Amino acid sequence: xxxxxYPSLYQINTRVWxxxxxxxxxxxATLDDIPDASLDEFARQGFDWIWLLSVWxxxxxxxxxxxxxxxxxxxxxQTLSDLTDDDIAGSGFAITxxxxxxxxxxxxxxxxxxxxxxxxxxxxxxxxxxxxxxxxHPWVEQHPDYFIAGSEIDLARAPxxxxxVPTTNGSRLFAYGRDPYxxxxxxxxxxxxxxxxxxxxxxxxxxxxxxxxxxxxxxMAMLVLPDVFERTWGxxxxxxxxxxxxxxxxxxxQFQFMAEVYWDLEWTMQHxxxxxxYDKRLYDRLREHHxxxxxxxxxxxxxxxDKLSRFLENHxxxxxxxxxxxxxxxxxxxxxxxxxxxxxxxxxxxxxxxxRISPHLVRAPAEDVDENLKQFYERLLAVLRHDAVxxxxxxxxxxxxxxxxxxxxxxxxxxxxxxxDGQRLLAAVNYSPNQSQCYVRWPHDDLRQSKWLLKxxxxxxAYDRDGADLLSRGFYLDLPAWDYHVFHLEHR
Numbered sequence: 226x227x228x229x230x231y232p233s234l235y236q237i238n239t240r241v242w243x244x245x246x247x248x249x250x251x252x253x254a255t256l257d258d259i260p261d262a263s264l265d266e267f268a269r270q271g272f273d274w275i276w277l278l279s280v281w282x283x284x285x286x287x288x289x290x291x292x293x294x295x296x297x298x299x300x301x302x303q304t305l306s307d308l309t310d311d312d313i314a315g316s317g318f319a320i321t322x323x324x325x326x327x328x329x330x331x332x333x334x335x336x337x338x339x340x341x342x343x344x345x346x347x348x349x350x351x352x353x354x355x356x357x358x359x360x361x362h363p364w365v366e367q368h369p370d371y372f373i374a375g376s377e378i379d380l381a382r383a384p385x386x387x388x389x390v391p392t393t394n395g396s397r398l399f400a401y402g403r404d405p406y407x408x409x410x411x412x413x414x415x416x417x418x419x420x421x422x423x424x425x426x427x428x429x430x431x432x433x434x435x436x437x438x439x440x441x442x443x444x445m446a447m448l449v450l451p452d453v454f455e456r457t458w459g460x461x462x463x464x465x466x467x468x469x470x471x472x473x474x475x476x477x478x479q480f481q482f483m484a485e486v487y488w489d490l491e492w493t494m495q496h497x498x499x500x501x502x503y504d505k506r507l508y509d510r511l512r513e514h515h516x517x518x519x520x521x522x523x524x525x526x527x528x529x530x531d532k533l534s535r536f537l538e539n540h541x542x543x544x545x546x547x548x549x550x551x552x553x554x555x556x557x558x559x560x561x562x563x564x565x566x567x568x569x570x571x572x573x574x575x576x577x578x579x580x581r582i583s584p585h586l587v588r589a590p591a592e593d594v595d596e597n598l599k600q601f602y603e604r605l606l607a608v609l610r611h612d613a614v615x616x617x618x619x620x621x622x623x624x625x626x627x628x629x630x631x632x633x634x635x636x637x638x639x640x641x642x643x644x645x646d647g648q649r650l651l652a653a654v655n656y657s658p659n660q661s662q663c664y665v666r667w668p669h670d671d672l673r674q675s676k677w678l679l680k681x682x683x684x685x686x687a688y689d690r691d692g693a694d695l696l697s698r699g700f701y702l703d704l705p706a707w708d709y710h711v712f713h714l715e716h717r
Contacts, residue, residue, distance in 0.1 A: 279317025
């Protein structure tokens with residue numbers, strides 16, 4: 226099956242999903258228990274990638290910290306009012322080994338699941354955490370020089386960033402994993418990218434992972450950039466990502482990398498070998514509820530936009546249904562997922578889940594399904610299965626003033642998708658709290674010779690228009706607050 230130009234990805238909290246399956250089956254579920262029917266449904270919905278969050282082996286050290294940390298436990302109790310210690314497995318990002326957790330069925334179960342996915346044209350994405358490990362990772366004993374060591378002075382000055390780790394050679398001081406703007410994560414130990422041997426060891430881990438899946442999402446990928454690493458730790462480091470991505474692709478040419486990245490470093494990560502980088506900037510601008518910054522965001526070249534991951538929620542962000550009102554949620558989704566790049570969806574998003582689930586937890590709260598939102602996403606996914614949207618060309622369209630003195634055209638965001646077969650879709654959103662009007666302008670002279678039916682794929686609207694009029698004046702829209710259309714253009 227050919228890889229589309231603009232694929233879709235679905236992120237699943239693996240441990241939570243298997244907990245739910247376990248209740249249904251009456252025994253502890255593993256990856257082998259994931260039903261074929263679920264994989265069939267992912268394929269039917271049009272997904273190309275399934276990202277299974279938190280499949281790697283974790284250990285008791287990080288789990289104990291997760292259960293005892295008062296701040297984290299308060300967060301967990303906000304998610305699960307009936308929280309128990311059994312619900313807290315420890316963070317899936319505090320990894321003791323890049324082998325599949327024994328409770329999930331081990332590496333063999335993952336291989337069997339991947340084979341079932343491949344039969345349905347589904348690619349598998351897994352986690353890679355470059356910045357840190359769990360404190361009970363075997364390298365702490367075998368290669369302590371792979372980690373940032375601390376001193377008694379460091380511990381006294383910054384006890385939130387350093388800790389003692391018991392080893393067979395006695396207690397040793399190490400740094401928690403962290404980024405330069407926050408205190409350390411107390412269930413992790415910081416890797417030392419100033420050590421070339423550590424870099425080679427991590428490339429080895431990545432290469433091994435690449436034999437088990439089709440791509441990795443790299444957690445906080447910018448933290449190991451040399452300038453960021455030196456700013457955080459005062460240690461010079463060589464470039465890691467170009468070596469790592471090139472080395473992996475020598476053995477696995479089609480393997481793909483997605484970067485979790487912030488601080489406007491998306492372009493940097495793309496140029497260091499990443500196929501996709503998180504587009505947090507678009508998400509933040511949509512949360513501001515103003516159309517112009519969103520529209521300006523789309524002025525970037527397609528060489529950049531095609532390699533962005535567009536999302537409205539993920540395991541780190543609050544739920545979209547809790548962040549946006551219903552009408553804003555739908556408008557933001559049309560904008561986000563009908564833009565170029567990777568379409569990135571999160572488990573629970575379609576059902577309107579409200580509670581974010583920490584990666585430390587293995588159980589989700591019971592929540593009602595928002596049937597209206599679920600139907601909205603079903604319609605949107607149907608649009609995203611259209612070949613023009615998966616493989617066609619995208620263009621942002623001008624939204625001109627409907628009449629002199631009417632500036633509400635500034636509230637619109639509009640784009641066109643055109644397939645190689647000439648099929649066209651027009652998406653237009655009034656991203657504002659006010660009734661707004663505009664004329665959407667088309668740049669294509671080939672519209673002139675035909676009459677057109679514009680039929681909304683997201684609603685019931687349908688309009689007959691003369692091609693010459695569409696070119697001379699544009700397509701007139703008068704939309705309520707936060708309203709949208711996704712029109713398919715058909716010859717009359």
